[in-house]
């Protein structure tokens with residue numbers, strides 16, 4: 001259970017982001033407590049992916065602030081600082097984005113070896129354990145091209161976990177999967193959440209969000225329209241826009 | 251060995267096929283040296299031009315406008331001018347400029363072999379930059395973003411992820427260019443580099459066995475390029491990854 005008294009591990013204040021002349025995020029504020037699970041829902045193009053990418057410093061923000069653990073994400077400038085941040089917060093993408101020329105095991109091992117400069121044997125043992133954790137011990141020598149979508153996504157999760165992050169970001173990680181394999185991936189995330197990993201998920205799986213989230217954020221047009229515990233947000237939405245979106249999707 | 255040489259002498263005496271490069275020890279040495287020179291030119295230029303390609307493709311993603319412009323003009327210059335003219339440009343143009351500006355008199359600072367290596371490497375390198383660039387561009391941006399999100403620096407992501415993938419995509423085009431490069435080494439003839447064509451022409455003017463030497467040349471280049479193609483295909487197969495590329 002999240003400890004709501006402690007300082008939030010992710011704290012975003014009035015964050016703005018434009019691409020060219022288009023303002024995609026128009027003042028986002030949110031707090032995620034350590035061990036908390038938040039889900040972000042909203043229509044396509046509302047800036048959900050951009051929000052996650054900002055938290056991971058993949059895109060710079062224009063104004064406002066993002067604080068993750070002890071890092072002021074908005075004022076990181078050097079590669080070294082960004083690397084330090086990325087040890088704390090790791091992102092998993094919709095399209096898995098595994099390295100196609102590396103086996104599942106190598107995919108998991110690469111960043112700890114080349115980025116964190118940790119000893120190979122140690123990393124290898126940890127990577128094998130992580131693959132086992134996501135149910136892919138038997139596939140460690142398979143290349144991404146030989147794995148199903150769900151399997152690739154679980155390798156991608158293991159690859160992120162290998163950095164030992166404090167916060168995991170999931171950007172519609174089941175959107176590209178067929179219904180059967182969605183379950184495998186959701187189970188993996190469910191276990192992570194149960195172990196106390198702080199998770200921020202952009203998702204269209206409303207049942208999953210309802211089950212797992214402490215807080216659900218509904219975003220539209222670059223702002224957070226409404227947020228609250230899933231039972232409240234899903235069953236008694238206050239804003240018309242939330243109601244309209246939920247009636248469409250449920 | 252002697253009986254082989256004797257057999258070629260006998261071949262000449264009975265059929266008129268005059269392969270002095272076998273039975274005449276002077277010609278044999280000349281030709282072997284020429285063959286080795288071609289081999290040396292080819293190998294060094296292959297390595298250098300691939301290096302130029304790799305570094306150039308990396309620099310094309312540079313944030314500095316100047317770097318990208320220099321690279322652009324380098325490629326334009328070497329792609330849009332004949333390699334023979336480039337060779338002359340380096341040997342007679344740049345070479346004599348160096349001589350006069352450094353006041354070394356008639357003593358060339360850079361040998362003709364070195365000029366040939368420089369010129370041919372830049373020539374093939376210009377194409378390799380383009381070849382690798384299209385390979386780099388074919389690597390999905392999202393793969394690179396994943397690397398970045400895991401903390402890889404741009405250089406490390408390029409070396410460990412982008413380049414290995416781009417290489418696999420570029421290999422067929424690279425093969426073609428390297429085959430071309432090996433064939434283009436014959437141009438070094440024009441600045442008196444004693445490579446295979448040059449020594450052959452010396453031999454046929456001494457021995458008057460032009461048609462025979464022509465055939466020898468064809469067979470040698472055919473074999474040389476054949477070996478290169480074979481090695482490249484083996485390599486292509488060895489680094490092939492399931493589910494990536496065709």
Ligand SMILES: Nc1ncnc2c1ncn2[C@@H]1O[C@H](COP(=O)(O)OP(=O)(O)OP(=O)(O)O)[C@@H](O)[C@H]1O
Pocket residue numbers: 019024042043044045046047048049050051
């Ligand atoms: N790198 C970029 N350059 C320019 N515009 C961008 C860029 N990335 C995103 N956008 C724009 O920002 C807006 C929000 O995109 P984003 O991907 O964050 O939406 P999303 O909520 O994740 O949508 P979806 O549910 O379809 O994934 C879109 O209009 C998109 O076109």
Ligand SMILES: [Mg+2]
Pocket residue numbers: 048049050171172
């Ligand atoms: Mg998105």
